[in-house]
Amino acid sequence: MGTLIYSTIMSLDGYIADEDGNFDWAAPDEEVHTFVNELERPVGTYLFGRRMYETMVYWETAQDLAGEPDCIRDFAEMWRAADKVVYSTTVESASSARTRIERNFDPEAVRQLKAQADRSLSVGGPGLATHAFEAGLVDECHVFVTPVVVGGGTRSLPDHVRCGLELLDEHRFDSGVVFLHYRVA
Template structure:
C-alpha cells in the first residue's frame, strides 16, 4: 500500500503563504532543495489543488539547461510522476501525465493508495486539510523557515485533532528545520 504524504514549506508561525499570498520567503536553498529531491524521488503521483498545480506546472516547461543541477534533478522527478489536479474551475491542464478531478473523493483516494506501486504526495494546504481531516494522510514533512509572517494560509488544518509521532528531524545551515511525522 502506498503512503499519502503531505509536504509543506512553512513559516515558523505555520503559514505556507503570507497574508498577501506571497511565499518567496520559503524558496529553498540548494541544500534544502537537494534534501527535498530525495524525499520526492519515491513519489509516483502528485495530488494538487488548482493553485498548487498552477505553481508547480512551472517544472513542465522550465529551461533545464539554465537551471542548477539540483533544479534539473527536481524537474526530472516532477515530470516523471503522474499528477491529479482537484478543481471545479480548471478546464484543461498544460502538463503531461496529468488529469483533472472535479471532486475530492475520499474513497477514490483510498483505492489509489491501495493500488499504487509508489508513494503519493498531496500538495496545497487546502487539499491537504481535506485529506488530513478524512484520515488519509500517513506522513507529514514540514520545512519550517526562519521567518514569522504574521498571518496567511495555514499549513495545517484547524479544528482537527490528529496525534503525531516524530520520525525524523533535520537542521539546515540556512536555519530551516525539517520535521517528519507519522499521523495517527
C-alpha cells in the same frame, strides 16, 4: 500500498504564504532543495488543488534549466515523470503531461488509489490537505520550518483537525530551516 504524504514549507508561525500571498521567503536554497529531491524521489503521484497545481506546473514548462544547479534539473525531471491528479471545478484541461482533472475530492477514490499504488503519493496545498486529513488519509507529514515569522496568511495545517503525530526524523540546515518528519498516529 502507497503512503500519502503531506509535504509543506512553512513559516515558524505556520503559514505557507503571507497575507499578500507571497511565499518568496520559502524558496529553498540548494542544500534544502537537494534534500527535498531525495524525499520526493519515491513519489509516483501528486495530488494538487488548483492553486498548487498552477504554481507547480512551472516544472513542466521550464525549458532552459542548463544554467541551474543540478538539484533544480533533477526536480524538474522527477516532477515530469510523476502522475498528477488536479482537483478543481475551474481548471478545464491539464497544462502538463501525465495529469488528470477531477472535479471533486473523493476520499474513497483516494483510498483506492493508495491501495493500488506501488509508490508514495503526495498531497500538495493546504486546502486539499485539509480534505485528506479530515478523511484520515494522510500517513506522513514532511514539514520544512523556515526561520521567518510572517504574521498571517494561508495556514499550512488545517484548522479543526486533530491527529497525533510521531516524530520519525529531524534535520537542521545551514540556512536555519528545520525539517520534521512525522507519522500520523
